[in-house]
Amino acid sequence: MTACITTLGLRLSCQPKGKLRPEHIEKAFVQLPARAQLLLKPRYISVDPYMRTRMQPEGYDYIERWNAGSPLSGWTLAEVIASNIPAFKPGDLVVGHLPMQEIIASDGKGLAVIPAGSDPTAFLHPLGMTGFTAWVGMQLIGQPTEQDTVLVSAAAGAVGSIAAQLAKRLGAKVIVTAGRADKRDWLRHKGFQTVLDHRHADYAEQLHNAAPSGITLNFENVGGRAFTAAIEAMKANGRIVLCGLVSQYQSEQPRQSPHNFAQLGQKRVSVHPFVVPHYLDYWDDFQKFMAPLVARGDINWRLDTISGGLDSIGLALIGLLRGDNLGKRVVEIP
Ligand SMILES: NC(=O)c1ccc[n+]([C@@H]2O[C@H](COP(=O)([O-])OP(=O)(O)OC[C@H]3O[C@@H](n4cnc5c(N)ncnc54)[C@H](OP(=O)(O)O)[C@@H]3O)[C@@H](O)[C@H]2O)c1
Structure with a gap:
């Protein structure tokens, strides 16, 4: 894939003091690499409380701090739209930690293809x-x-x-x-x-x-x-x-x-x-434990889905931090 593509992504406009407000998150153009190995289209982006901790000025050593201008990222269910990697085919659904953009370039590292026959949205929550x-x-x-x-x-x-x-x-x-x-x-x-x-x-x-x-x-x-x-x-x-x-x-x-x-x-x-x-080495053990429970319907889970695409991420996160959600809050990307 050699075409130069510009897409829209989210970034932090400035670090909030006190409560997160919509103006703390802004859209910006992002230039994708000319030779992306994978191009992805996000379908759902997870919003999570730890995102607010990434905006704290003190920062944490296990995750990069978000400063003014930092691109936002999150756990994402995405569709492969173009691939130069044999393990990923157009139409595959994948999950992983990805930048919050309309189109995402990736090298495939850290991405898992959703196994055939599974409910992809389960990978946003009980299997995510x-x-x-x-x-x-x-x-x-x-x-x-x-x-x-x-x-x-x-x-x-x-x-x-x-x-x-x-x-x-x-x-x-x-x-x-x-x-x-x-x-x-x-x-x-x-x-x-x-x-x-x-x-x-x-x-x-x-x-x-x-x-x-x-x-x-x-x-x-x-x-x-x-x-x-x-x-x-x-x-x-x-x-x-x-x-x-x-x-x-x-x-x-x-x-x-x-x-x-x-x-x-x-x-x-x-x-x-x-x-x-600190526990990612246990990911496969977790999947072996949880996937059969989810497949049998032995675990109750519920998504709290917000529509509206990238424009809704800020308000979805603000609401999560107030407690608006019942179940796992995610934003659907049309
Ligand atoms: N250790 C880790 O690696 C790790 C990973 C993921 C999440 N977490 C932590 O796990 C906890 C739950 O995260 P989650 O992703 O599952 O979110 P969640 O529980 O789906 O959503 C957050 C919930 O917290 C409650 N809440 C929010 N603001 C509150 C406030 N000001 N005062 C009291 N309660 C408030 C609300 O429930 P109510 O309406 O019932 O109050 C809200 O629904 C968070 O503390 C998160 O940081 C830790």
Whole structure:
């Protein structure tokens, strides 16, 4: 492929202070390489809370920081439109981490072709990065048993919904939380009996009533007041799998620990923070575990699909960081 192509992509206009606003994300022309090995057309782009952490001035060592002018990228389901690589044929659907552009040039590295007979959209969620995160955090690190009382916050969201099901499958007693009534109804409908509201002023009391003898495993997704309440509710010798702290990502000081953190030492609670880029060697094990469950319909999952293409990414992410989504939020690219 030798033609010179210009396409449109998204970039950060400036690093937000406080809440992300639509003007922080802008469209810009992007010149594709003259000799691209693969050309792709995105079909769905995932929007995820960590995108806001990439905009924080402090940055993280495991992922490149987004500064003013940085091109945006995300987990994407794309169609191959032209290929010089034998492993990829026009019409194939692929997933991988890709720049947010109308047309994408790629060398194929890090891309997986969707296997024939699978639902491609499952690779945006239970078989994609959010399913992988849930599996790493719950199955690999948390390893709950029938003896555990597990708390999963934001369980109507992407990672939480899968993590909660994995804990249930392992026989644990599972307490789930969600910040909106329809989300809690959805969780009850999916078979969770103890469903709490982590945004409610009396959440700590709800938690105590639901687990009077304490939480033995907390899968933390929310942070802030919800995490403070979970620490309060931890049983001695319990463990915390620290997956994320989404409620803090837009705050001016996003890395403050809860005021009662010292309780963890007193109660001998162990804390296991993790980020999935450190676990990519387990990707094949995850697929072997999760693909049959998804194929049999044994995992409940739901996409929260926003239409409107690249123009909708900013608002979709802003809404996600408010909690608008039920299920895995993705943006459909026409
Ligand atoms: N460790 C890793 O490698 C890794 C990878 C992926 C994700 N994560 C983390 O996992 C967590 C969930 O991510 P996800 O992709 O599955 O997103 P998600 O749960 O689908 O969406 C985020 C949810 O967080 C809750 N939320 C958002 N803003 C909030 C606020 N200000 N206060 C309280 N709750 C808020 C909302 O649920 P409610 O309406 O129920 O409050 C919202 O639906 C995040 O903390 C994320 O950073 C970690």
